[in-house]
Amino acid sequence: MEAKKAVRDQIISNHDIAEKFRLLADLLEIKGEASYKIAAYRKAADSIDHTPEPLSTLRQQGKLETIPGVGKAIAQKIEDLLDTGTFELLEEVTSEYPPTLRELLQVPDLGPKRVKLLWGELKVGSLDALELAIEDGRIYKVKGLGPKAIERIIEGLKSLKGRDIRIPIGKARELGKRIVQQLLEKTDKVEKIELAGSIRRFRETAGDIDIVAASEHPEDIIDTFCSLPMVQDVNMKGENRCRVMIEGGIQVDLICLPAQHWGTLLLHFTGSRDHNLHLRDLALERGAHMSEYGFKKNEQLITFSTEEEVYKFLGIQYVPPEMREDRGEIELSLIHQLPKVIRQKDIRGDLHMHSTWSDGKCSIRDMALAARSLGYEYICITDHSQSLGIARGLTPERIVEQRKEIESLNKELAPFKILQGIEMEVLSDGSMDLPEEVLRDLDLVIASVHSGLRQGREKVTSRALAAIRHPLVDILAHPTGRIIGSREGGDFDLETIFREAARTGTILEVDGDPNRLDLRDVNAQEAVDSGCLISISSDAHSIEGLYNMEYGVGTAARGWIRPQDVINTRPLDEMLKLLKRNRS
Structure with missing residues (x-):
């Protein structure tokens, strides 16, 4: 009883509970359980992660089962987690497999069946154990793993081990928002607070999480921050700054100064090292020394409350955060271009x-309704086409049925407009997944190369080109197919793709899903320089996913993409006229 009370008195966050269900789903997948069970736990985990109210509060109100994907059985498991920190099925599965076994799922070409095989025959239960099994040759004795499969696993492990230990932008921003929210719940002395560094510049990954705050009581803010539930260790603590470690060994730095320093504080901890050095050189030319506190000139400290004031003092245009990489932005801002x-x-x-x-x-x-609440004038529903069976892709018959629903909703929600589109598979032989007579009746067609990305450069490029050259394909989605930190994408000849997209009038997408960000910033810039137009999208699979748009916009801004380069900055009629199918 005392043990239960001790756990109950601890703070167990919604995110922590969601992670328990994700661990369960991963281990059940390795075990070979039915896919519908695994999908149910993952759906519940995602819903729990996006539930704003603490689950303990919903439990008290008897509302756990109002969470999407949470039925009676999962609700009981949540109650067990709140009481004891675990539940029976999780204990049962983790007694069969170590939690570190899920690490192996990160390795390309090492799916659940092979992970189960390696565990069953060699007791390989972590990345380190896999590396050792490769080094001593034991992996070659595993029945069911041929030489080619092992070669791909080795290459996948090398790729994974060779990556920088950086956090994907989506995870970094969410963790940053969570710890900021915890701070604001504990103190009312914070006047301003922002995520800074790579996160504010919308880099696709971050080495750590930088936070800046303004307060007349910096020492109190630092003390409170270091005692937050998310903080696992305090590495450094001073009067106005600290460095802590949170879950996953992720470093978080906080610096807090009075509000009169806000302009230089935010600027200093946002820009890349090279951008900031360039600004310091400009300051020196004006006889001033620049720091996060302000500009020191003739023994006097000049402070600024906004970043705009700082850039004005330096005699240059304001540079948006995403552009602060020292890629020529300062030279252009000096001449106001x-x-x-x-x-x-x-x-x-x-x-x-x-x-x-x-x-x-x-x-x-x-x-x-969610998109309309965000201020949008239109959306396009682009469900998957029939060949993507795992995603319940639409057949021609279901497309007709869906159109009836969309037509009815357009009458209800006017003047807001719902377009009917499709995300159509480009098949392995380069053919399209749906016939022209079906595509012709849609408002917009997106084409995607989801599978066969390991085909050689010539083959994957030819598939993308087949889509681009199709008269009824309007947009090429996530053109490289990459998944950040997991899959590098196909070896596409992007120069040829950009040239052909410009020639045919095919739009190229910047997919805002933080796991994709595809096209990436530099590729988007190259595409526009080649004469292409861009679509920035959320690729949302839920209402929460609509907020992916900010990642897409941030990525495009990093590529110096202007509003006129993007089709969905236009009113509906103007946007539709830019689609290939509607050009005369």
């Missing part, structure tokens, strides 16, 4: 999202 890059407020609609008709979690109506 810095381009105006895309901002979230420029986006009028979202042209790539999914509903419950395929693998989305929300109805078309719910997605439309």
